[in-house]
Amino acid sequence: MEFLSSNQHTLVYNVLSFGTAVMFGAFVYFLTQLKSVREEYRSGVAVSAVVVGIAGYHYYRIWSGFSVGEMNEGYRYADWLITVPLLIVELLIVLGVAAAIRKDLMWKLVPASILMIGLGYPGEVSTSTGTKWTFWILAIIPFAYILYVLYGQLQEAQKRENGAVAKSIKNATVVLLSTWCVYPIAYLFPIFDAESGTLETLRQVGYTFADITAKGLYGLMILNIAKARSAEAKSSS
Numbered sequence: 001m002e003f004l005s006s007n008q009h010t011l012v013y014n015v016l017s018f019g020t021a022v023m024f025g026a027f028v029y030f031l032t033q034l035k036s037v038r039e040e041y042r043s044g045v046a047v048s049a050v051v052v053g054i055a056g057y058h059y060y061r062i063w064s065g066f067s068v069g070e071m072n073e074g075y076r077y078a079d080w081l082i083t084v085p086l087l088i089v090e091l092l093i094v095l096g097v098a099a100a101i102r103k104d105l106m107w108k109l110v111p112a113s114i115l116m117i118g119l120g121y122p123g124e125v126s127t128s129t130g131t132k133w134t135f136w137i138l139a140i141i142p143f144a145y146i147l148y149v150l151y152g153q154l155q156e157a158q159k160r161e162n163g164a165v166a167k168s169i170k171n172a173t174v175v176l177l178s179t180w181c182v183y184p185i186a187y188l189f190p191i192f193d194a195e196s197g198t199l200e201t202l203r204q205v206g207y208t209f210a211d212i213t214a215k216g217l218y219g220l221m222i223l224n225i226a227k228a229r230s231a232e233a234k235s236s237s
Contacts, residue, residue: 008201016063019208023056026216033223038233041226044093048219051083051090055215059208076207077121083215084117085110091150091176094225095157095169105153109146116142124187132191140184147180164228172221175213182210 004012030049034042058079065072088109092102116139123135154173158166186206189199 003195004197004200008197012201012204013063013066015205015208016059016066019212020056020059020063022212022216023052023059026052026219027056030219030223036230037223037226038230041094041229044090044226045219045223047086047090047093048215048222051086052215052219054082054086055079055211059211071204073124074121077117077124079211081114081117084113087214087218088113088146088150090219090222091172092153094222094229095153096229097153097157105149109149112142112146116146120187129191132188136184136187143180143184147177150176163232165225165232168221168225168228172218172225175218175221179210179213179218182206186210 027049030045030052034045034049037045058075062072062075065075089106092105097105119135119139119142121135123132123139126132126135151173154169154176158169158173186203189196189203193199
């Protein structure tokens with residue numbers, strides 16, 4: 001990225017390095033927490049570990065490439081193509097959604113998430129403003145659908161719970177909605193000024209911190225829900 005200043009290049013480099021470290025650190029932490037929750041929720045925590053492990057690998061590849069002057073956005077999209085469906089799966093597991101309903105939701109939401117990522121990539125790598133807008137609009141359709149369905153499931157789960165579980169679900173809702181909205185905004189930055197080092201720096205930093213929040217912090221929220229559910233089950237047994 002030749003148009004970045006020295007300071008901007010250093011900032012992006014350091015943020016990518018930080019993202020790599022956080023993802024791998026979270027991977028180890030989630031593995032150590034598997035036995036802290038009841039068996040029925042361990043798969044949700046295990047998925048959190050898989051998500052940040054995959055993200056850590058891709059961030060390492062992005063960071064390594066950036067250090068020699070290359071930025072391969074394909075690594076981000078490969079990461080999202082795998083991890084976004086997994087994020088949906090882990091949430092449905094710990095929300096306590098009935099098995100039949102969960103299976104039905106997964107058949108709807110997982111293909112929608114793959115469609116969203118697939119539609120976003122051509123616009124991401126295109127230099128045409130028209131192409132970027134076209135694929136942004138197309139990708140927003142499954143994006144809005146996914147958020148609408150997940151928000152509804154979070155609200156329903158929050159209503160049927162109380163105490164620590166309800167609070168944890170509320171926190172997960174805030175993280176989910178606020179973080180996911182960063183992506184379509186950052187996606188549009190090159191449309192406004194494709195040669196601006198400032199906007200490109202903001203885009204890379206925005207994507208990275210959104211990923212850290214959507215995967216690492218979100219994983220902690222999932223873990224907290226699983227722990228709260230486990231504690232309630234233990235106290236009632």
